[in-house]
Amino acid sequence: MYRVVENVRRKHLEWVNAILDFKDWKRARLSREAGINPSTLTKFVNDTSGTATLSTEVIEKIAAVGGIPPFERKPPAMQRGLAEDEATHYDLVIESRDSAGTLRKMLVELKSMRNGIDPWILRSRGLETAGYLPGDVLVVDMNATPSNGDVVCAQVMNAMGQAEILFRVYEHPFLVAASMDNSLRRPLLVxxxxxxxxxxxxxxxxxxxxxAA
Known part of the structure; x- marks a missing residue:
């Protein structure tokens, strides 16, 4: 029985250490981000009996912010730099869905005239009440400074440590959706x-x- 507990403890400890290395955090920072008492991790790590393990509740809280699945030593492999759920990058080389490629040509010309221009295809309903619909191409100025009321392109790190791109309205210091979809309306603190x-x-x-005619 002791051997089983020892193996479980080792897996828990290796997982926590992997998260600390991955995030470049101290234990106090991990405790704060996970919303657990700092003494919980301290007692677990410093336990000399070799029997202390993490509770299911603590594991779930750490997993939500750690970026590494429970008992793994590395973050999930990412095939792309961004998990583009709400928007996809408009590839100026291959995108020409209208027969004459008019939109692509306009975007190429715009990029040649203005530095920092980056086009994205909106895939979500996060801005529908502001007049932006899924399939619209949003042209982003990556050099612009946002003001209140601007529609912005944002990068959000999810619980697995992956970056997602989304579009929201900037209402300092939050990003808010303009949508009838309640699942998208949670404000995000910048x-x-x-x-x-x-x-x-x-x-x-x-x-x-x-x-169209």
Whole structure:
């Protein structure tokens, strides 16, 4: 029985240490981010009996902020730099969905005239009541400084340590959705660590429907 507990403890300890290395945090920082009492980790790490383990509740709280799944030693492999759930990057080389490639040509010309321009295809309903619909191309100025009321491009680190791109309205110091979808309406605090503004939307382009006259 002791051997089983010892193995469990070792897995818990290796996992916590992997998170500390991955995040470059001290135990106090991990405790604060996870919302647990600092003494919980201290007692666990310094236990001399070799029997102390983490409770399920503590494991769940640490997993929510640690970026590494429970008892793994590395973060999940990422095939792309961004987990683009709410928006996808508009590839100026291959995107030409309208027959003449008019939109692509306009974006190429715009990028040639203005530094820091980056186009994205909106995939979510996060801005629908502000007039931005899924499929719209949002042109982002990565060099612009956001002001209250601007639609911005933001990078958010999820619980697995992966970066996601989303678009929201900036209402200092929060990002808020303009949507009827309640699941998208939770404000996000811009802390420049977990949530960072990457640029400001300067224009929107929408391809004309093939059925339009």
């Amino acid at each position: 802390d420049n660590e977990r949530v960072q503004i990457k640029g400001v939307v300067v224009t929107m382009m929408r391809e004309r429907s093939a059925n």
